[in-house]
Amino acid sequence: MDFLNYAFMQRALLAAVLVGVIAPAVGIYLVQRRQALMGDGIGHVAMTGVGLGFLLSTSPVWMATAVAVVGSVLMELIRWYGKTRGDIALAMLFYGGMAGGVMLINLAPGGSNANLTSYLFGSLSTVAPSDVTAVCVLAGFVLLVTVGLRRQLFAVSQDEEFARVTGLPVRALNLLTAVTAAVTVTVAMRVVGLLLVSALMVVPVAAAQQLSRSFAATFAIAVAIGVTVTVSGTITSYYQYVPPGATIVLMTIAAFLVLTALAAPLARRRARAAAADRPAGDPAECSIPATPGAADEVGVRPRTARTGTMARQTQT
Numbered sequence: 001m002d003f004l005n006y007a008f009m010q011r012a013l014l015a016a017v018l019v020g021v022i023a024p025a026v027g028i029y030l031v032q033r034r035q036a037l038m039g040d041g042i043g044h045v046a047m048t049g050v051g052l053g054f055l056l057s058t059s060p061v062w063m064a065t066a067v068a069v070v071g072s073v074l075m076e077l078i079r080w081y082g083k084t085r086g087d088i089a090l091a092m093l094f095y096g097g098m099a100g101g102v103m104l105i106n107l108a109p110g111g112s113n114a115n116l117t118s119y120l121f122g123s124l125s126t127v128a129p130s131d132v133t134a135v136c137v138l139a140g141f142v143l144l145v146t147v148g149l150r151r152q153l154f155a156v157s158q159d160e161e162f163a164r165v166t167g168l169p170v171r172a173l174n175l176l177t178a179v180t181a182a183v184t185v186t187v188a189m190r191v192v193g194l195l196l197v198s199a200l201m202v203v204p205v206a207a208a209q210q211l212s213r214s215f216a217a218t219f220a221i222a223v224a225i226g227v228t229v230t231v232s233g234t235i236t237s238y239y240q241y242v243p244p245g246a247t248i249v250l251m252t253i254a255a256f257l258v259l260t261a262l263a264a265p266l267a268r269r270r271a272r273a274a275a276a277d278r279p280a281g282d283p284a285e286c287s288i289p290a291t292p293g294a295a296d297e298v299g300v301r302p303r304t305a306r307t308g309t310m311a312r313q314t315q316t
Contacts, residue, residue, distance in 0.1 A: 009124065039181055047120075048071075049067030059134065076178045122189070135187050153177060155168060157177075160174075200226060225255050
């Protein structure tokens with residue numbers, strides 16, 4: 001535990017815990033909406049914010065947050081109105097954001113592409129006290145949205161039409177989800193990196209879904225996985241001198257593979273237990289007649305044995 005004696009490791013671990021909580025908390029809604037790669041696109045756009053931060057000699061975290069929020073809103077607008085050409089517009093937005101960041105940071109006084117490494121792939125030693133303050137404030141906003149509005153966000157993520165019929169402000173909630181994802185990307189860039197943060201938003205959720213299908217359980221398991229891999233990856237990078245972002249992502253993928261391997265036998269065991277608990281005369285075990293009748297046309301499966309007995313009693 002000697003790493004706790006260093007101030008930069010204390011800051012890095014605090015940031016890692018916060019990232020491990022909020023990344024899956026936002027990612028679960030993106031997975032439900034089938035927008036798993038949205039975080040990757042926002043990370044490209046946030047590069048322009050990092051470059052502006054260096055060029056204007058301001059905080060790259062806050063500037064990246066502002067640019068990422070604007071980019072996420074544009075992504076939602078393109079999704080609504082882009083129609084068939086929306087994918088081309090998104091591609092230009094993503095790659096333009098990356099190219100803009102590289103250009104701006106090279107125009108900054110004393111800037112070079114080497115300064116981008118810590119933002120692209122994460123770095124422990126570069127987490128400054130001001131970064132910790134920004135991470136805490138932004139993480140608090142993300143938790144307030146993802147937990148406080150979980151019912152509304154889940155309804156919109158599952159079925160937008162149904163949510164609209166029930167009176168929910170679907171477009172406002174979609175924009176709020178996009179903005180929250182943008183904030184999460186900028187929070188995580190100091191620990192995981194802009195190019196790898198999308199994995200931390202998606203893979204823990206996919207791993208949790210191997211064990212549970214309920215939203216609450218999936219949410220809790222995904223957050224537990226996120227915190228475990230971010231803290232473990234941060235400590236491992238300190239002792240082994242390896243990049244923290246790559247270490248965290250590889251640990252996350254390893255957790256997914258392990259849980260996937262365990263999920264199949266657990267599912268078979270539950271199925272056998274359910275079959276053993278079912279009564280011997282359960283109608284589910286009865287056969288279906290070979291010739292479909294009128295009952296089949298409305299989705300009812302008549303039971304051969306009982307139907308035949310009832311017919312004989314009626315004839316008698």
